[in-house]
Amino acid sequence: MIFLDYIRTFLLRTLQTLLISLRALRRNKMRSILTALGIIIGVASVVAMVAVGNGAQARITSQVSALGQNLLSVFAGSRKSGGVNSGLGSASALTLADADAIGREVPDVVAISPEATTTAQAIANGRNWSTTVAGESPDYLKIRDWKLASGSMFTGREVRSAAKVAVIGSKTANELFGPLNPVGQTVRVGNIPFVIIGLLESKGAGMGGQNQDDRIIIPYTTAMKRITGEKYLRSINVQIGSADRMKIAQEQITSLLCQRHRLAAGRDNDFNIFNQKEIADTVNSISKIITLLLGSIAGISLVVGGIGIMNIMLVSVTERTREIGIRIAVGAQPGDIKLQFLTEAITLSLLGGLIGVLLGIGASKLVEVFADFKAIVSTGSIILAFGVSFAIGVFFGFYPARKAAQLDPIEALRYE
Amino acid sequence: MNTPVNTTPVIQLRDLAKTYQTGEVEVKAVRGVTLDIQRGDFMAIMGASGSGKSTLMNTLGCLDQPTGGNYLLDGIAVAALNRKELAKLRNKKLGFVFQSFNLLARTSALENVELPMFYSQPLVPLRERHHRAMQTLEKVGLGNRLGHYPSQLSGGQQQRIAIARALVNKPELVLADEPTGNLDTRTSIELMGLFQELNDSGITIVMVTHELDIAAYCKRIVVMRDGQVISDTRNEKRRSAVEEIATLDQAEQKAKLA
Numbered sequence: 001m002i003f004l005d006y007i008r009t010f011l012l013r014t015l016q017t018l019l020i021s022l023r024a025l026r027r028n029k030m031r032s033i034l035t036a037l038g039i040i041i042g043v044a045s046v047v048a049m050v051a052v053g054n055g056a057q058a059r060i061t062s063q064v065s066a067l068g069q070n071l072l073s074v075f076a077g078s079r080k081s082g083g084v085n086s087g088l089g090s091a092s093a094l095t096l097a098d099a100d101a102i103g104r105e106v107p108d109v110v111a112i113s114p115e116a117t118t119t120a121q122a123i124a125n126g127r128n129w130s131t132t133v134a135g136e137s138p139d140y141l142k143i144r145d146w147k148l149a150s151g152s153m154f155t156g157r158e159v160r161s162a163a164k165v166a167v168i169g170s171k172t173a174n175e176l177f178g179p180l181n182p183v184g185q186t187v188r189v190g191n192i193p194f195v196i197i198g199l200l201e202s203k204g205a206g207m208g209g210q211n212q213d214d215r216i217i218i219p220y221t222t223a224m225k226r227i228t229g230e231k232y233l234r235s236i237n238v239q240i241g242s243a244d245r246m247k248i249a250q251e252q253i254t255s256l257l258c259q260r261h262r263l264a265a266g267r268d269n270d271f272n273i274f275n276q277k278e279i280a281d282t283v284n285s286i287s288k289i290i291t292l293l294l295g296s297i298a299g300i301s302l303v304v305g306g307i308g309i310m311n312i313m314l315v316s317v318t319e320r321t322r323e324i325g326i327r328i329a330v331g332a333q334p335g336d337i338k339l340q341f342l343t344e345a346i347t348l349s350l351l352g353g354l355i356g357v358l359l360g361i362g363a364s365k366l367v368e369v370f371a372d373f374k375a376i377v378s379t380g381s382i383i384l385a386f387g388v389s390f391a392i393g394v395f396f397g398f399y400p401a402r403k404a405a406q407l408d409p410i411e412a413l414r415y416e
Numbered sequence: 417m418n419t420p421v422n423t424t425p426v427i428q429l430r431d432l433a434k435t436y437q438t439g440e441v442e443v444k445a446v447r448g449v450t451l452d453i454q455r456g457d458f459m460a461i462m463g464a465s466g467s468g469k470s471t472l473m474n475t476l477g478c479l480d481q482p483t484g485g486n487y488l489l490d491g492i493a494v495a496a497l498n499r500k501e502l503a504k505l506r507n508k509k510l511g512f513v514f515q516s517f518n519l520l521a522r523t524s525a526l527e528n529v530e531l532p533m534f535y536s537q538p539l540v541p542l543r544e545r546h547h548r549a550m551q552t553l554e555k556v557g558l559g560n561r562l563g564h565y566p567s568q569l570s571g572g573q574q575q576r577i578a579i580a581r582a583l584v585n586k587p588e589l590v591l592a593d594e595p596t597g598n599l600d601t602r603t604s605i606e607l608m609g610l611f612q613e614l615n616d617s618g619i620t621i622v623m624v625t626h627e628l629d630i631a632a633y634c635k636r637i638v639v640m641r642d643g644q645v646i647s648d649t650r651n652e653k654r655r656s657a658v659e660e661i662a663t664l665d666q667a668e669q670k671a672k673l674a
Binding site: 016323326327 | 500503507512518519520585
């Protein structure tokens, strides 16, 4: 019971002190607001920066994962002739036999699509449009996690027979057919007529900003025989069963291809493997660092805000020397005076924190208007901002409060 | 009411000394004061500036510690106490009235009077605080000014608030430091009337003043010089503020009629 009494007294005293502090702050409204402004701006920028950073990160992550789940892309190396480097996928290195070997010998591969691409003029409906023509396997949609808006994907049988069928991207369809449903129509690519059997769902801009919806997908056999005329592949897209097997699968593919291409140890590989998970991890860690950096810069303004609070509290203690003298004379203990001024500083900074959080959320919403991603205001950053502003109040309020508590009452009462 | 049950003196000073160290120089502000102040007494401390009366007052008020001798307040040895215990003692046993009133600005009369109870231990419940502050303000004749700020009141009224604040925790002793120093003659007499009335109801008062006119309302006059008491007398020809106000009123009436 004595303990409960003690707690009750403590709570009542704190409440009393809080009321006194609030009143003192209200008396100097303008000054209080200006003092809290440092904290307001600091907290608002921390909250906004972290929200924007998180939003950008989520956006990039979703773009990376839109490439497909657990994707390994094997690209043919670059071709150099007379000092001219033709870029990735240009070397005559990857063959269908390589693709078959990967599918057969790497156990974690669940889907595989040899890819032969080129750019060609597509003609249909009295219009023409230059687009990417990609020869793929039926697994391609599964690998890229892509769905059809209408129609169907070609099958293994159509691949084997090198059928003249095509699945068309939404952008290309729109350019050639407008609002018309392209399924069942014919499109001519390099003078060869293809029957459109499926329309892809829109996927939007890819990582590099190129439009993924501007393409025509045909069986890779058809592409190699009739469009590119080459027996080499540009790349092989491989889907791995689970994310934690990606590394192992990549190593297995590398050693398999080295062996098949008879590459001596120490010689440059004539192929490159693009690991989607690795890219995602790198992008993630970079954007985390950027978020942290932005947050830290904003955090500096919090410290500056704290110094502002300390400054004003010191002025306030000097201004109210006589009040402090009176309070001490009528029986306030040093602890009472300290608590009063500490509470004032904490109230100021917490108030600043509250307004700052609201402003920060507002600012994040504003950023959303201009950027093409959603800002993510995390509860963590709000709690952190509050915690930090509380800590700033305590830290920067302590010195002025102690100064007030140590005033000599006789001097204080005489102070003009 | 004039015969208190408790017969130990409120204040016992034995060879009290206070020495300041200001740089290299030692200032002996109070050098060996021995005094008893009985309950119900009304004492004036007089003396020129520099006589040590303010220092003595600060020491009596537990705002300062003596550097020599003994000081018992209500039987408690003050020299042994720390700042915290001194604060408790001031809160419980002492009331202060200052020359410059020392009220909290932009704070109502009622809240100014409630201030000492804010720091009381155990905590005084809110309702009792209001009640006691109101009662005390009524006692000093300001029952109708509860919500006024000090700046809205006259000097005499402000000093009455300060007196109410000094009284609200039912102290053993009220210490007044030149309480009429900032007031005109008539207001001063009225205020002395209030002090006399309070003293008649049993409150012990010690007042510092350099005006003989004001000391004349007290029961006992102590004169200090160079940090020592040079005379300590009962005031046989004590003035009565109530009578004087009545005479003043009569004179005013006559002047108006004439």
